[in-house]
Amino acid sequence: MKKITTGALGALLGLYAAAPAGAADGRVVIGDIDDLSGVYADASGPGATEAANMAIADFGGTVLGKKIVLLSVDHQNKPDIGASKFREWADQNGLNMLLGGSNTGVSIAMAKVAAAKKVPFIAIGAGGASLTGADCTAYTVHYAYDTTALGNGTASAIVKEGGKSWYFITADYAFGTQLQEAAARVVIANGGKILGAVRAPLGTTDYSSFLLQAQASGAQVLGLANAGTDFSNSLKAANEFGITKTMRPAALLAFISDIHSLTLQTAQGLYLTTAWYWDLNEETRAFAKRYYAKMKKEPTLDQAGYYSATLQYLNAVKAVGSTDSDLVMAQLKKTKINDMFTHGGYVRADGLMVHTMYVMQVKTPAESKYPWDYYKVVKVLSGEEADGTQPDPTCPLVKK
Amino acid sequence: MTTVFGVPLAAILGQLMLGLVNGSFYALLSLGLAVIFGLLGVVNFAHGAFYMLGAFAAYVGLQFLGVNYWWALILAPLAVGILGVIIERLFLRHLYLLDPLYGLLLTFGIALIAEGAMRGVFGASGNSYPVPSLLQGGFNLGFMVLPIYRAWVVLASLAVCAVTWFLIEKTRLGARLRAATENALLVQAFGINVPLMVMITYGAGVALAAFAGVLAAPVVQVSPLMGTSLVIVVFAVVVIGGMGSLVGAIVSGLVLGLVEGLTKVVYPEASSIVVFVIMAVVLIWRPTGLFGRD
Numbered sequence: 074m075k076k077i078t079t080g081a082l083g084a085l086l087g088l089y090a091a092a093p094a095g096a097a098d099g100r101v102v103i104g105d106i107d108d109l110s111g112v113y114a115d116a117s118g119p120g121a122t123e124a125a126n127m128a129i130a131d132f133g134g135t136v137l138g139k140k141i142v143l144l145s146v147d148h149q150n151k152p153d154i155g156a157s158k159f160r161e162w163a164d165q166n167g168l169n170m171l172l173g174g175s176n177t178g179v180s181i182a183m184a185k186v187a188a189a190k191k192v193p194f195i196a197i198g199a200g201g202a203s204l205t206g207a208d209c210t211a212y213t214v215h216y217a218y219d220t221t222a223l224g225n226g227t228a229s230a231i232v233k234e235g236g237k238s239w240y241f242i243t244a245d246y247a248f249g250t251q252l253q254e255a256a257a258r259v260v261i262a263n264g265g266k267i268l269g270a271v272r273a274p275l276g277t278t279d280y281s282s283f284l285l286q287a288q289a290s291g292a293q294v295l296g297l298a299n300a301g302t303d304f305s306n307s308l309k310a311a312n313e314f315g316i317t318k319t320m321r322p323a324a325l326l327a328f329i330s331d332i333h334s335l336t337l338q339t340a341q342g343l344y345l346t347t348a349w350y351w352d353l354n355e356e357t358r359a360f361a362k363r364y365y366a367k368m369k370k371e372p373t374l375d376q377a378g379y380y381s382a383t384l385q386y387l388n389a390v391k392a393v394g395s396t397d398s399d400l401v402m403a404q405l406k407k408t409k410i411n412d413m414f415t416h417g418g419y420v421r422a423d424g425l426m427v428h429t430m431y432v433m434q435v436k437t438p439a440e441s442k443y444p445w446d447y448y449k450v451v452k453v454l455s456g457e458e459a460d461g462t463q464p465d466p467t468c469p470l471v472k473k
Numbered sequence: 474m475t476t477v478f479g480v481p482l483a484a485i486l487g488q489l490m491l492g493l494v495n496g497s498f499y500a501l502l503s504l505g506l507a508v509i510f511g512l513l514g515v516v517n518f519a520h521g522a523f524y525m526l527g528a529f530a531a532y533v534g535l536q537f538l539g540v541n542y543w544w545a546l547i548l549a550p551l552a553v554g555i556l557g558v559i560i561e562r563l564f565l566r567h568l569y570l571l572d573p574l575y576g577l578l579l580t581f582g583i584a585l586i587a588e589g590a591m592r593g594v595f596g597a598s599g600n601s602y603p604v605p606s607l608l609q610g611g612f613n614l615g616f617m618v619l620p621i622y623r624a625w626v627v628l629a630s631l632a633v634c635a636v637t638w639f640l641i642e643k644t645r646l647g648a649r650l651r652a653a654t655e656n657a658l659l660v661q662a663f664g665i666n667v668p669l670m671v672m673i674t675y676g677a678g679v680a681l682a683a684f685a686g687v688l689a690a691p692v693v694q695v696s697p698l699m700g701t702s703l704v705i706v707v708f709a710v711v712v713i714g715g716m717g718s719l720v721g722a723i724v725s726g727l728v729l730g731l732v733e734g735l736t737k738v739v740y741p742e743a744s745s746i747v748v749f750v751i752m753a754v755v756l757i758w759r760p761t762g763l764f765g766r767d
Contacts, residue, residue: 331598
């Protein structure tokens with residue numbers, strides 16, 4: 074009996090290993106590895122997967138006569154899961170391109186796989202600028218926003234309005250530290266100073282003690298170098314402890330899903346930087362309306378980025394008539410990006426997609442006229458203002 | 474400014490105050506765990522999930538049913554407690570005679586299902602629950618602003634802890650319960666309905682978690698993951714206090730809250746592990762915990 078079971082199991086495993094490789098010939102496989110259940114699941118997560126599906130449907134469901142399929146998995150914010158799943162899909166499922174969601178730590182791990190397997194990797198939800206700096210690869214595109222742009226947006230706007238001394242509450246991993254560095258650079262360059270910083274573990278729920286330390290520093294600005302529920306919980310506690318009365322909070326990365334869950338009452342007046350807002354123009358509203366019909370929420374910048382990135386990749390495949398990674402990457406790097414996400418965007422030599430960013434202020438409850446009417450534009454930054462005119466010199470791909 | 478070991482006194486006092494607030498949550502949650510473990514021998518891994526469900530019950534009550542905070546303090550623990558009773562009846566009951574590991578696995582599974590279900594319905598970023606109008610604002614203590622609500626949390630949880638301890642240690646009902654855990658068969662022979670008592674105990678332990686959840690709702694985002702990180706710390710608290718010891722759970726909850734607060738002044742990066750370091754030390758030095766009986 075035991076022998077038969079083992080034999081059957083072996084046969085099944087054999088089938089499993091053989092089947093996908095054969096099937097991959099007739100299809101174009103797009104992967105999506107994202108935080109589907111943790112702190113970033115609302116900013117990106119299942120909504121982003123849906124946005125990618127919308128892009129595939131809008132493209133017609135096929136490219137070069139092959140069916141487009143989307144694989145999706147939860148990386149649970151663990152770099153090893155992200156990297157091993159990417160490797161598995163590349164080896165066994167004929168993966169042609171990977172969309173990467175939230176978490177810089179996971180994305181850095183996946184970028185290394187992209188280079189090894191020569192599979193294009195479009196990082197969307199992750200913010201860490203090192204993805205197109207020290208960790209850049211020939212197959213990485215950093216699509217939606219990066220920590221440099223976030224720092225240049227929020228931090229420079231606030232310093233110029235007189236918020237000269239800063240204290241940071243920073244998420245204790247690659248994203249948080251890179252975000253803090255980017256913002257601190259901008260603060261110092263504009264004549265401000267950094268009075269201190271504290272690193273809080275990812276997923277901290279009680280920020281009160283970190284906030285007391287921030288307050289004790291006497292800084293004018295409370296820089297929140299975190300995201301998702303970490304951001305919501307820290308801002309909420311800052312309100313509760315009366316810290317927002319003596320310090321000005323600055324959101325270095327806030328998604329509309331965060332503002333929605335915090336409510337305008339708590340978030341009003343906050344400055345934040347975003348690449349995309351559903352209520353910017355006719356194109357963004359048109360996409361948002363279709364998305365809303367499916368998800369019953371307005372899309373975040375990540376989710377809009379997923380749609381745009383999927384479409385741009387498929388356009389590139391169609392244009393070069395092949396899914397060959399090198400040809401597609403070359404095409405992506407020479408094509409201007411014009412769609413509902415941005416206009417005149419382009420992929421730089423280091424892999425960063427340079428595009429317009431917006432510094433927003435969260436409306437007061439009185440200013441908000443309809444559901445999800447949350448932001449007003451404070452400042453529009455051109456791609457170069459947000460991310461500089463030159464590629465990141467720490468990226469080995471950039472010729473010096 | 475006065476300093477102690479180079480740290481401003483105001484900062485230390487502030488962190489101790491906050492430690493007391495967090496300690497109250499730890500005490501309340503670990504008390505529920507200790508009650509369930511002490512009297513049923515079940516390692517209730519779903520405790521964090523019941524805490525989360527308590528907060529969500531308050532949120533749903535306020536948003537959709539017009540139940541205000543004060544009613545939620547009573548109704549949410551009641552509703553979640555009834556859920557606990559149902560779970561005890563349908564599932565947990567069948568595992569009492571087996572290795573405690575089975576109860577742990579079952580409750581862990583229940584926690585995963587509860588979190589997944591809430592995430593499916595409410596999303597991951599959570600929802601805001603307003604501080605009740607009566608408790609808004611704060612006291613200026615000189616070294617910090619103490620929100621009135623947090624002061625209330627400390628008072629409410631200490632009161633509930635005291636009442637629970639009194640019920641179990643000093644009343645006839647409590648005496649029967651404790652007797653039933655020592656020798657169920659004998660107590661049953663005296664005509665006491667032991668299965669009913671066990672069921673009610675589990676429900677009450679779960680209700681304690683839900684009560685803590687309602688208390689926490691205005692403080693943190695009401696999110697499906699709010700219990701996950703907390704329950705691990707609370708388990709460590711129970712282990713340090715001595716599995717099943719009520720006084721141990723309450724005292725070590727408060728003390729560890731304070732220790733954590735102090736760690737945040739001295740070396741914030743270690744604040745999330747200091748409880749576990751203490752647990753390791755306690756386990757080496759006193760394997761039964763600080764208040765545990767051999």
